Amino acid sequence: MTFFKKAFLLLLSLIIFFSFAGCSMKNDSETLRVAEVTRSIFYAPFYAAMSQGFFEEEGINIDLTTTWGGDKTMTALLSDGADISLVGAETSIYVYAQEATDPAITFAALTQTDGTFLVSRQKLDSFEWEDLKGSVFLGQRKGGMPQMVGEHVLKKHGINPHQDLELIQNIDFGNIHTAFASGTGEFVQLFEPQATMFENEGIGHIVASFGTESGTVPYTGFMAKQSMIEEEQETLERFTRALYKGQQWVEEQPAEVIAEAILDFFEDTPVELVTQVVDRYKSQGSYATSPLVKPEAWDNLQLIMDQAGELPQPVDYETLVNTTIAENVMK
Template sequence: MPDWRRATGRKLTAMRRVRSRRSGGRNDIDEAGASGTMALILIENFRAVFYTPFYAAFALNAYEAEGLEVQRVMGATAAETAQALRSGRGDVAWGGPIRLLLDNNQRADSDLVIFCEVVRRDPFFLVGREPRPAWQLEDLPHVRLATVNEVPTPWLCLQHDLRLAGLDPAQVRRIPDRSMPENLDALRAGDIDVMQAFQPFVERAVEEGVGHIWYAAASRGLTAYTSLYTTRQCIIRDPEGLLRLTRAMYRTQQWIATHSADELAACVASFFPDLPRPTLTAAIQRYMTLRLWNRTPMLRPEGLAWLDAACRSGGYTQQSVPYDRCVDMRFAAQVIRETPPTFGDDPGHATL
């Protein structure tokens, strides 16, 4: 379970330490370029290679460079994360926009809002036992497919791919109730023909010679996949903190765009202590080649619209959610206009 009490205590300590003095009726912390640390609690979704930019921001000391003390707390369910944000036990979370689409379908007064996009394409793959260089979606109903059971988004997106290709997802011989580690074992044993997975399971299958990439979902184009989100109350309460957070992520995105997979893997390796460096590097390289990560914090409407349509076609939501109802790009637009300086080539060391 998340250690909310410890994280909240640290935040309060930091806030007391840096509480600004009043000077002539003006709060020093609000001045442009003012020094002083601000504290935020950031709720992590789960540990995954496709979340690399989030870890890179810590490893590069991007938040410290912006005068932010960010406490990272591991979240649980999407509902519990939303409750933590609304209660003030957390300030910001990262996760899929699907969470906000569902929340808006369940609550007419949903106050969750995306303010910074990081993962702009689908990080999942279809990995088959046999090489199929000419494979097409039309071939999927003829094989045994093991899909992801950890989260709903991968199958919702894949079934929408099928519908757009004129196929019926119900015709797929799908095994939906096993985890990605279990599906990799099944692929090794020959119990399935193809598995749906993200990195590093894809790279492991390829390295072992038991798997061949049939389809990279990122190749379909923009699909809003992971963003930083908060509540509208937090935007009102702490706009300066969210602006600094967005700027830190933008500077991280720019660093990633100008560095190699080897350098990025070295930057975030401490977040994946059980993953061999060559595997991590290969996984990151594959994602970079697919242009998985956004180079700016700006979420484009067409990426969210595609995900919204997939959620509705898969029966996960019923009503379309307008872009402006769950997205506020004010901070993203501001930091892009500012063109902040990039980081040097001497990244800091993250504390796990």
């Protein structure tokens, strides 16, 4: 078991032990506290729903906090520090495996692919996955979803990530792009906007998308505790209806319009860069166009986790995914 997973499960065990069942939100409250795992252009439809006033139309005020990490995000949810979490679906499986009495349930999808890209230090006239064999590959942190997806894609192309290349995965998430820029690795797996920034600056060149290669997965979505879903379904339906409006709006609008709409969430990022990243994610179908998580995406998630040796136990789709809310909103 990886250090990442041990720490995550230990923290969850403590929170589950001390937390009590039930929702922290009062029936007469219209403010929803949302804990997001990170701040990312990857989440554009959610920010667009906020900026376009769709939540206000549904009588909801969003109190948004960035918790910077899956463990911290789930801790906020399970300890009633947040009503809703925006986080990867794999975390709900880890919680469930700890025999949580009030498990985290995904009720709305936000992203439906991995969000990382393969960046080459050298500009290649053509790229084949075979080019990775014998190379120094700077991957993501072991035990995290990006690394699991990365290994899944390499294996799909007949590459053993632990034998066919020199895999570096002991660098903290926030320092991976810095390490590559400093000369470590011939290839690197990067999130946006670093991948596009490196391409613009000539530091590296995007040669493949892990999102395209790994297929549809419930990569990031909105979760609530089971008790809240049972007690506050009408409120969560209004939340999801606003999100759905944002998803449809992003689907219909050009990248430059979306970038302007969400720019306040990325004050230090040039609008031109935000536009490029939005366009890249839109073009490969990373943004979910509806809040419904599909069974095949859930199965693919567990396959990826299992191949990486990080699936604590298989969990049925119906156990940790609520489709009623999304289906009601989409009628």
